Amino acid sequence: MTNYSKTLYIGVTSNIRRRVWEHKEKLIEGFTKKYNIDKLVYYELIEDMPTAIKREKELKGWSRKKKIDLIEKENPEWLDLYNSL
Numbered sequence: 898m899t900n901y902s903k904t905l906y907i908g909v910t911s912n913i914r915r916r917v918w919e920h921k922e923k924l925i926e927g928f929t930k931k932y933n934i935d936k937l938v939y940y941e942l943i944e945d946m947p948t949a950i951k952r953e954k955e956l957k958g959w960s961r962k963k964k965i966d967l968i969e970k971e972n973p974e975w976l977d978l979y980n981s982l
Contacts, residue, residue: 898917898920898929898934898935898936898937898938899934899936899938899975900932900933900934900935900936901933903965903975904932904934905961905964905965906928906929906932906934907953907956907957907964908953909946909949909950909952909953911946913937913940913942913982914979914982917937917979917982918979920934920935921935921979923935936975936977936979937977937978937979937982938968938972938975938976938977938978939967939968939971939972939978940978
């Protein structure tokens with residue numbers, strides 16, 4: 898997820914539609930609320946939580962450039978993908 902200035906946030910959830918909605922509505926205290934992170938620009942669907950958590954940690958370890966390259970490969974215009982879920 899991101900905001901108007903392309904601050905990046907990576908997270909894991911078992912219900913992406915609900916979780917993104919919660920971020921958009923500012924219902925979750927912390928980083929996403931503080932930095933107005935409310936735009937879903939990239940996501941991966943992973944079948945089981947242990948694998949999802951492993952992937953989350955992998956992505957969080959990447960450089961900012963590598964994360965941006967991944968987003969722009971799939972979503973070059975940084976469109977909000979929430980409504981297409």
